[in-house]
């Protein structure tokens with residue numbers, strides 16, 4: 001199996017992480033790549049911001065009162 | 069006359085007031101106006117029938133949205149075999165990938181730093197943009213994405229419910245997440261330098 005190491009591969013794994021658990025090899029590849037790649041580091045931060053925002057959106061749908 | 073009859077009447081009014089937001093959520097998840105109408109009608113009916121279990125306005129929306137999630141999932145199950153759900157390609161995602169990555173696999177542009185968009189002052193506005201971006205996802209991507217992020221169903225269960233292979237599901241979710249990111253970058257994070 002090809003080791004994921006391009007930014008395209010790594011950001012793909014960062015997105016996949018939201019929907020499935022990564023294998024040990026995949027997690028290692030992500031960690032190693034992000035140590036030296038600012039772009040993927042930023043991309044990871046974005047996925048975390050979005051994860052938090054979606055959680056808040058979900059909670060907002062349950063709350064009383066509706067924005068008009 | 070039973071003594072809680074007036075409560076039922078006021079419950080019915082409160083429920084009716086919730087209809088627009090229920091319909092908006094159902095439509096976002098189902099991407100089909102008729103299915104969404106059915107899910108909401110069934111929800112309101114179930115809420116009226118289960119009125120004894122409802123205690124006070126404060127929990128009304130929480131309770132009703134909980135019912136809606138089940139009714140929406142019933143609709144998805146019921147329509148699983150229809151071509152609109154089972155049809156494979158409704159999207160050309162290559163365009164998006166070309167926009168984002170160079171041929172050698174590097175990013176075209178440095179991803180921007182995003183800050184939490186859910187502060188008190190801007191969250192309502194952000195949620196409106198977020199919902200608009202989710203609405204713009206191709207229907208199949210939108211459905212599976214909302215199943216993950218709104219119904220909070222795990223990937224394996226989504227595959228079972230929709231009768232699709234996990235590789236297909238992951239492709240759909242990957243595309244949905246890329247698109248959503250791009251849409252939010254353009255319509256929210258790009259403009260808001262807070």
Ligand SMILES: [Zn+2]
Pocket residue numbers: 006007008010033037038039040041
């Ligand atoms: Zn990278």
